[in-house]
Every structure is written in structure tokens, then in C-alpha cells.
Amino acid sequence: MGRRARRKLAVSTVVANLLMIGLTLALAAILVAWAGTSFGSLSSGSQLFFAQRGEALQERLVIENVFFSSNTASNHTIMIFVRNVGEEQISLVAIYVNGTSLSPTGSGGWLCTGSLPVTLVVGAVCEFSVQWGSTWVSGSLFDIIVTTAMGNRATITVEGP
Amino acid sequence: MTKMKKTRYRRFGRSGVSTMIGGIIILTLFLTALTAMVLISQQYDRYQTILDSMSQQDVDRLSENLNFPYPGLSNSNSSAECSSCIQYNMIVSNLSGVGTQVARIYITQPNSAAYPLIVLNPSSTASPYTFSSGSSFINPGEASHQVIFWLPGVNPNITLVSSYPEANTISVVTTRGREFSFQWPFPPAGAAVPTGSTVDMGPFRISIDPNMITYTTTSPGPTSPGPAGCANMDPSPTPCLAGGLYNPFPAKGIVFYVKLYNLGGSNIILEDKSALIAHQYPATAAGNPFPFYVGQPMSQSCYNAYFAASYFDGSWTNIQGNTCPTPSSIGGYNVTYPTPVCSVGNPCYNIPSGPALGQPGQEEYVLFAANQMRGTTPNTLAPSSTYEVSLALYYIYNGYEYSMTLPLLDVSTGT
Numbered sequence: 001m002g003r004r005a006r007r008k009l010a011v012s013t014v015v016a017n018l019l020m021i022g023l024t025l026a027l028a029a030i031l032v033a034w035a036g037t038s039f040g041s042l043s044s045g046s047q048l049f050f051a052q053r054g055e056a057l058q059e060r061l062v063i064e065n066v067f068f069s070s071n072t073a074s075n076h077t078i079m080i081f082v083r084n085v086g087e088e089q090i091s092l093v094a095i096y097v098n099g100t101s102l103s104p105t106g107s108g109g110w111l112c113t114g115s116l117p118v119t120l121v122v123g124a125v126c127e128f129s130v131q132w133g134s135t136w137v138s139g140s141l142f143d144i145i146v147t148t149a150m151g152n153r154a155t156i157t158v159e160g161p
Numbered sequence: 162m163t164k165m166k167k168t169r170y171r172r173f174g175r176s177g178v179s180t181m182i183g184g185i186i187i188l189t190l191f192l193t194a195l196t197a198m199v200l201i202s203q204q205y206d207r208y209q210t211i212l213d214s215m216s217q218q219d220v221d222r223l224s225e226n227l228n229f230p231y232p233g234l235s236n237s238n239s240s241a242e243c244s245s246c247i248q249y250n251m252i253v254s255n256l257s258g259v260g261t262q263v264a265r266i267y268i269t270q271p272n273s274a275a276y277p278l279i280v281l282n283p284s285s286t287a288s289p290y291t292f293s294s295g296s297s298f299i300n301p302g303e304a305s306h307q308v309i310f311w312l313p314g315v316n317p318n319i320t321l322v323s324s325y326p327e328a329n330t331i332s333v334v335t336t337r338g339r340e341f342s343f344q345w346p347f348p349p350a351g352a353a354v355p356t357g358s359t360v361d362m363g364p365f366r367i368s369i370d371p372n373m374i375t376y377t378t379t380s381p382g383p384t385s386p387g388p389a390g391c392a393n394m395d396p397s398p399t400p401c402l403a404g405g406l407y408n409p410f411p412a413k414g415i416v417f418y419v420k421l422y423n424l425g426g427s428n429i430i431l432e433d434k435s436a437l438i439a440h441q442y443p444a445t446a447a448g449n450p451f452p453f454y455v456g457q458p459m460s461q462s463c464y465n466a467y468f469a470a471s472y473f474d475g476s477w478t479n480i481q482g483n484t485c486p487t488p489s490s491i492g493g494y495n496v497t498y499p500t501p502v503c504s505v506g507n508p509c510y511n512i513p514s515g516p517a518l519g520q521p522g523q524e525e526y527v528l529f530a531a532n533q534m535r536g537t538t539p540n541t542l543a544p545s546s547t548y549e550v551s552l553a554l555y556y557i558y559n560g561y562e563y564s565m566t567l568p569l570l571d572v573s574t575g576t
Contacts, residue, residue, distance in 0.1 A: 021182070028186040035190050039197035046201045050208040057208075057215050062338035065267045067278045079278075083264070085222075085338035087215075123336070125265065161271070 056150040060086030063146060063156040064125065068136070076132040082146050082154065083125040091149040092118045095128060098143055104128040117149065136160040222337040226257040229343040230305060234321070234331070242287035246311035247320055251292075251331070253306045255299040263297040263308055267332040268321065276319055281310050289313035308333075321345065362565050364425030364558055366521050414488035414539025416530040417453055419569075422521035423512040425558060430501050431455060431510040432555040432562070433494050437529040439548040439572060451548065453540050454531035457492025458482035458508050464526075480525055482508040486539070491528065493535045498555075498562040548572040 011019070065081040078097065084090050093116055095102050103115060120126055128146075136142075140160045147153040229252060236249045255261055266281040284291035292310035299306045312319040321329050328344040335341075360367045417437050423429050435455040441448030459467075463485035483506075484492035496502070496509040503509040515522040532540035542548065552569045555562065 024179070024182055028182070028189075031186065032189050032193065035193050039193050043197040043200040047204050050204040054208050054211040057211050060215075060218070060338060062340075064265065064334040064338070064340055065332060067267075067269070069278070081267075083334070083338060085336065123264075 052150075055088055056152060058087040059090050059148055059150055059152045060084070061090055061092075061120070061146065061148065061152065061154045063144060063154045066142070066144060066156060066158045068161050069129075072135075076135060078130050078132055078142070078144075080128045080130065080144060080146065081125055082120065082128065084120040084122055087122060089119055089121045090152075092116060092120060092126070092146060093149050094145075094147045095130060096143075096145040096147070097130060097132060100133070102130040102132075104130055218337070221259050222339055224257045224259045225261050225335055225337060225339045225341075226255070227261060227299070227333060227335075227339075227341040228254045228256050229331075229341070230254055231347060233343055233345040233347055236321070243289070243311050245313065245315045246287060246289055247314040247318070248287075249310050249312065249321070251308040251310065251333075253299055253308055253333070254304045255301060255306065258301045260301050261299045262336040263292065263299070263333055264336040265334045266292055266308075266310060267334070269330040269332070270322065271328075271330075272322060275317070279312065279319065287311055360567065361424060362567055363563060364423055364429055365554065365565070366422035366424050367419065367552070367567065367569075414530065414541055415453070416456070416486045416488065416491060416528060416539055418526045418528055419552065420524050420526055421512060422524050423514050424519055424521055425514055426518040427514050427559055429510075429512045429514075430496060430503070430557040431494075431512070431527065432498055432501070432557065433496050433535050434553075434555040434564075435527075435529075436534075436553050437550055437569070438553055439542060439550045441543065442547045442549065448548075451540055451542055452532065453529040454534050454536060455494045455510070456486060456528040456530045456537075456539075457484055457494045458510060459526075459528065460485055467526075479513065479523060480508065480510055486528060486530060488539055491530045491537055491539055493531065493537045495535050498557050499560075501557060542572070542574050544574050546574050548574075 062083050062085055063080060064083050065079075067079040067081075068077075069079050070077040080095065082092065095104065095116070118126060132142075138160060141157055142160060143155065143157050145153050145155045232252070234249050234251055236247060242248075251266075264283070268279040268281070270277055270279070279290065281290055281292045283294035283297055285294050287293070289311055290313065292308055296307060296309050299308075312321070323346050328346060330342055331345055332340055332342040419437070433455060437453040439451040439453065441451065458480045460483055461481040464481065466485075482492055484490075486492070492508075494509070495507055501509060503511055510525065510527055512525050513522040530539035532538050548571065549568065550570050550572055552567045553564070554566075555564045557563075
């Protein structure tokens with residue numbers, strides 16, 4: 001009986017134990033690798049998120065002056081002065097006047113550059129000269145928005161002269 | 162027994178290995194998670210620090226409060242530091258608890274075709290189109306600080322127009338991004354009126370001019386204040402006591418006239434509680450109030466005579482009553498809230514509004530004299546005394562009752 005019983009075992013006890021340990025270690029390695037990857041992505045993802053949010057938070061810009069310099073038949077120039085009052089340099093990507101995206105044109109004594117995007121270092125100020133599409137009526141309101149690449153914006157509402 | 166021992170030994174041996182492996186696995190997983198949590202916490206802390214820092218900056222920015230007291234700017238034609246410049250001193254008071262640094266100054270000249278916009282930047286040396294960086298910081302709570310700026314005095318010569326209404330708009334931008342503006346020269350209160358300046362209170366405008374307060378004589382017709390504010394009473398002293406309101410003994414009644422405009426969008430009806438209150442300031446005792454309640458409007462013929470004799474300036478009033486006041490008698494004024502009755506027999510001051518809200522309507526001379534509310538006897542002032550006179554107005558505007566008090570003038574009486 002004993003000899004018959006021993007013959008029924010597929011593998012010996014030692015081999016079975018070794019197999020179990022091997023399988024456990026393999027599964028553990030897979031589990032640890034998966035956990036490491038998951039926690040790593042979580043960590044790096046949150047790092048990126050907080051870093052970007054932090055940079056966005058440190059952006060501050062103001063439109064400190066708007067001057068309507070010309071309102072002739074062919075020239076409707078609005079000068080917009082934007083200052084970086086934050087702690088990070090900012091990239092200005094768009095200017096909207098009453099919902100219309102306008103590109104800066106012309107030249108001026110305080111003009112940074114003729115085209116967007118414009119990088120504005122901390123404390124610097126830029127003058128943007130934009131052309132409004134038509135002659136404005138005295139007293140009409142202009143909503144001016146300047147946006148940054150990080151999604152921040154400065155707004156101002158001014159009355160045309 | 163031997164078999165049992167062997168079995169127990171074998172079972173314990175397997176448990177030891179698996180417990181160790183399981184422990185290592187769990188510990189590894191725990192440490193991985195803990196590391197990730199520590200990293201995330203550190204990043205969140207850094208983010209929170211930035212958030213706190215920027216929030217504090219926002220608080221500081223919103224706390225900035227600059228005020229530009231009269232006269233706003235003073236200028237000298239030449240500058241010792243810059244021979245080719247015109248120097249201006251801008252007077253600034255910092256009303257906030259944070260120090261404020263001026264970053265830029267914009268001057269808009271609406272009536273200058275050549276230089277409609279002037280931009281001034283900070284500079285450590287005096288030169289045209291700059292302001293002194295040394296004077297650009299205003300300490301917390303500092304009053305009447307002077308920020309010096311320079312405009313070109315030679316080719317071109319830019320002198321700011323100093324007459325109203327060609328006012329310049331001066332915008333001061335701070336390093337935190339706030340902008341504070343004022344007009345220079347300072348505009349007068351309200352729109353231009355015939356003469357003098359004005360005080361606006363609520364819907365009322367009170368014109369400060371030589372004919373604002375006039376006084377009665379025995380015969381119909383007031384006397385405008387003479388030199389040094391001297392008013393001639395009857396009998397008139399010769400010469401009139403300069404700076405004093407001559408009031409003979411026994412004292413005679415006084416009728417005051419105050420010129421009012423309505424700036425509101427609808428008519429104003431004065432109530433009978435309105436009065437000029439003269440508070441006495443005796444040398445050694447508490448002073449008595451001497452009320453001069455509003456009296457009934459004058460008759461048309463009386464107004465005509467006063468305008469013709471230039472006792473009143475202006476032209477015409479649309480409020481007429483039935484009496485011509487004297488120092489001993491006036492018409493009683495009986496108009497109350499909420500149901501004012503205005504009729505030919507009971508005329509009231511229904512002061513008309515102007516052409517638009519904020520613009521003055523027809524000027525009206527309101528009479529103050531009665532020694533009691535609705536009374537017909539003018540009050541008197543004691544001789545040899547001084548008074549601080551306040552104007553208390555109760556009125557009905559848009560169906561609601563309002564009131565206001567304005568310290569108006571000082572009066573002294575002769576012996």
C-alpha cells in the first residue's frame with residue numbers, strides 16, 4: 001500500500017515547496033512592479049499637477065493702462081499696457097477686444113514685439129498696439145482681455161473717448 | 162509520538178518561510194505606497210506654500226490705498242537737478258498699512274494733440290519723462306509724500322494745462338499692479354454755477370456766493386453782506402461794524418435767505434421742520450440754540466423787487482407766496498410729511514429738478530426766519546455774541562422723507 005501511495009504523488013514534497021515559493025515570488029515581483037509603477041505614476045502625475053498649478057498661481061498680470069490713440073477713418077489704434085506683477089515670467093498668447101482676437105501691430109516707444117506670443121519677465125511692462133476694426137463711438141465700452149499660456153488672464157473694461 | 166513531532170516540525174518550517182516572504186512583500190508594497198505618499202505630501206506642501214505666498218500678495222495688493230490730497234500737483238518752471246526739465250511734485254498720501262512703490266505714471270492730456278499720453282518711468286537721475294525712484298516709495302500711513310517727476314522743458318516744452326475743464330488724468334501704477342488716478346487740476350464740486358463754488362449734499366446744491374445769505378431791513382428788501390461780511394441792519398451803524406452782524410437793541414427780527422438748487426431727478430418739497438439753527442457760543446456758559454424756521458415763500462412782487470435791486474442774483478423763481486417778509490412778520494410755513502398740501506393759500510417750496518439727474522434746476526431762495534415751527538414772527542440774535550449756524554433740511558423726495566444737516570457759517574453780533 002505504501003509503495004502504491006508514494007507512486008501517486010506527481011512531484012515530491014521538496015519540488016512542490018520550491019514550486020510554491022517560486023510562484024509566490026514571481027507573483028510578488030509582478031505585484032511590487034505594478035504597485036511601484038502605479039504609485040510612481042501617481043507621484044509623478046501629482047508632481048506635474050502641483051508644479052503646473054504652482055506656476056500658474058505665481059502668474060499675475062495687470063492691464064495698467066489703455067489709451068485710444070487714434071480714431072480716424074483708416075486708423076483705430078488702441079494701446080494696451082500690460083505689466084507682469086507675479087513671480088514667474090509669463091507668456092502672453094492672445095488679446096481679445098470685445099470678444100475679437102486681435103494681433104498687435106505697428107510700433108511704439110514701449111512696444112515689446114510685433115507679434116504674439118510675448119514673454120514678459122517679472123516686473124516688465126509691454127505696450128501692445130492693436131487695430132480695432134471700425135471707428136468707435138465716443139462713450140462705447142471695450143472689454144479687453146489678455147491671456148497667458150498658463151490660462152491666466154487680465155481683464156479691463158474701458159470707455160472709448 | 163515520533164510521527165507527530167516530525168509533522169509539527171515540518172509544518173513550522175513551511176510557515177517560517179512563507180511568513181517571511183509574505184512579510185517582505187507586504188513591507189515592500191507598504192514602503193512603495195509610503196514613498197509615494199511622502200512625495201505627494203511634499204509637493205502639496207510646496208504648492209500650499211506658493212498659494213499662501215500669492216494669497217498674501219493679493220491681500221497686500223488689495224490693501225494698497227493711495228490718496229492725492231489737494232492740490233495734487235505743484236510745479237516749478239525749472240529744476241535744479243535737470244536744467245532742461247519742468248519739475249512737478251505730486252502729493253500722495255498712503256492710507257494703507259502696506260508700503261507702496263510707484264512703478265509708473267501715466268498722464269493723459271485730452272486737449273494736447275502732440276502729447277496726448279505721457280509715460281513716466283522711474284529713474285535715479287533727473288531727466289525728462291522720468292520720476293525720481295528715490296521718492297517713489299510711500300511708507301505705510303505716510304501723509305503728503307512728494308513724488309517728483311520731470312517733463313521736458315525744452316524742445317518740446319510740455320507744461321501740463323492747469324485750468325479746468327482741460328484737466329489732465331494722472332494714473333499712478335504700483336509695483337503690485339494697482340492703479341490710482343486723479344484729475345489735475347481738481348475739478349470743482351459739481352457743474353459750473355453762475356458765481357462762486359458749491360456744496361452738494363444729497364439732491365441739494367447750496368451755492369456759496371456773496372448772495373447766499375442776505376438779511377432783512379425794516380423796509381422790504383434785504384441787504385447783501387458788505388465788505389468783510391458786514392450786514393447792515395436798521396438802523397444802520399455808520400460805518401458798519403466790519404465782520405459783525407449789527408443787531409440793535411432792542412434786537413430786531415432777522416430773515417435769512419439761502420439759495421438752493423435741486424440736483425435730483427424729481428422735485429423736492431421742503432418740510433416745515435427745516436431751519437437754520439444758530440448755536441450761541443458765549444464766553445462762559447453753554448450756548449442757546451436760536452432757531453430760524455423756514456417761512457412762507459415771498460410774493461411775486463417782492464421777488465421782483467429783490468431781483469431788480471440785485472439783492473438776489475439769478476433771474477426768476479417759480480415759487481411764489483403771498484407775503485413780503487419784514488423783520489417783524491413773515492408768512493407761516495405749514496407743509497408736513499407724508500401729505501404735503503401745496504396751494505395758493507398755503508404755498509410751499511417745491512424745488513424743481515434740473516434737465517437731468519445731477520444737473521441743477523432753477524435756483525430758489527428759501528426764507529428762514531420764524532422763531533418757532535410754522536410761526537410768523539422772525540427770531541432775533543442776542544447782541545455781542547458769536548454763533549455757529551447750521552442748516553437743517555427736512556424734505557420729501559420721491560415720496561420719502563429725508564433730512565440732512567450742514568454746518569453753514571459763523572455769525573457774530575455787534576453791541
